[in-house]
Amino acid sequence: MLPDLEAWAVFAAVVEHRSFSAAAQAIGVNKATVSKAVARLEARLGQALFHRTSRRLALTEAGKPLAEHARLILAQAVAAEEAARDGGTTLAGRIRVAAPLGFGIANVAPLIARFLGDHPAIAIDLQLSDARADIVADGIDVGLRIADLPDSSLRARRLGDIRTHLVATPAYLAAQGEPRRPGDLAGHRLLGYSNLPGPWRFRGADGEPISVTAAGPLTANSGEALLPALLAGLGIARLPGFIVGPSLESGALVEMLPAWAPPATGLYLLTPPSPLRPARVEALIAFLAEHLRDPCADPPRHGR
Incomplete structure (x- = not known):
């Protein structure tokens, strides 16, 4: 039957x-x-x-x-x-896209605007949140995720690397001293980014792993929410390059311990398990895969 x-x-x-x-x-x-x-x-x-x-x-x-x-x-x-x-028709219909909040605003939203300009019959529902979207349960066609992905039935494509940077203002470091090794962070005020949970992990050129427990006056699940306190000189933070890149480039923040940086986290494009996708979704996937490589590059570094 x-x-x-x-x-x-x-x-x-x-x-x-x-x-x-x-x-x-x-x-x-x-x-x-x-x-x-x-x-x-x-x-x-x-x-x-x-x-x-x-x-x-x-x-x-x-x-x-x-x-x-x-x-x-x-x-x-x-x-x-x-x-x-x-097949052979103008691309049309709705696409649901999910992405992390800060990365989505800085990198995904401008690309979505360009894509819609090229395909006026397509509508996109862009969901930006630092909470992890359930791709299948939420009916998401294309998801972007910055994570070390566990085994999953989702189809995943690694687009590039997202590196984290240990940063503070020059004024904070002048007043409190600059850490020379990860262990020196124990005496500093560390601003916590809860989307990177657990201790701060570092790895030197010789592969030596070191973990430091973050403790300080502020923890937030949004890296952007940490920026005002960080730029006010209230502590040290470990944040992705897409959040601190402009401040590193301007010199408002400087990077510490680059030789101890942990391995990069992957930027992944996720889709539901089925290999069957409408042509409009395939077109958006190709567009994002092509244009989301440059934002994965490291920002210019202003060291001490």
Whole structure:
């Protein structure tokens, strides 16, 4: 017996829109059709997929893992249809993109503007957040992530390297002294960037690893939020080049211990597991891959 693909697609729509009514409106059918499709799928599976009350709709424990399968089934079907329609036609439709906040504002948003100028029939929903997006669950077509990626079912392409820099103002270093080795940081005020959790790790030319616990007056999950305190001379921070690059170039900040810098973190482009993608998504991936290489380069360094 063939699977009830329509029921799986309707189930995915209910999960995404969190109600039968909203799902019905989104896919252009009446609420009764949605209810019948979900009931049909529940009957085939022999288990309830939702807890229903007059005020709340929630997935059952059985429904939670099946929701991921439903999303993939729907995404692959949509991609297959769009790929067939896209051949030889103008690129059109919506693309959902996720990127880290600071990197997205500085590097991704300008590229999105250029891409839209070249493809006026495309619309892009750009989601900028330092919280890690769930590419599949959030329906993201293209995700950019700065991380050491764990094993994953996502399709990942490394675009380049993002290096972190240990920086402070010249005035802070003049007043407090400049660290000559990572161990010297123990006596300094260290501003914490919580998107790089754990101790600060360094590695010398001989491969010697050293860890330093960051402790100081400010911790934030946004590197941009640390900049005012950093530029006010309140401490030392370890931040990615795309955040501190302009301040390093101007000399407002200087870099310390470059010989002890840890290995670079990768900039990755992520897509859902399915190899089927609409032509508009393939075009954006190619565009971002081509133009996001230069921002990965190190900023000019102003040392002591």
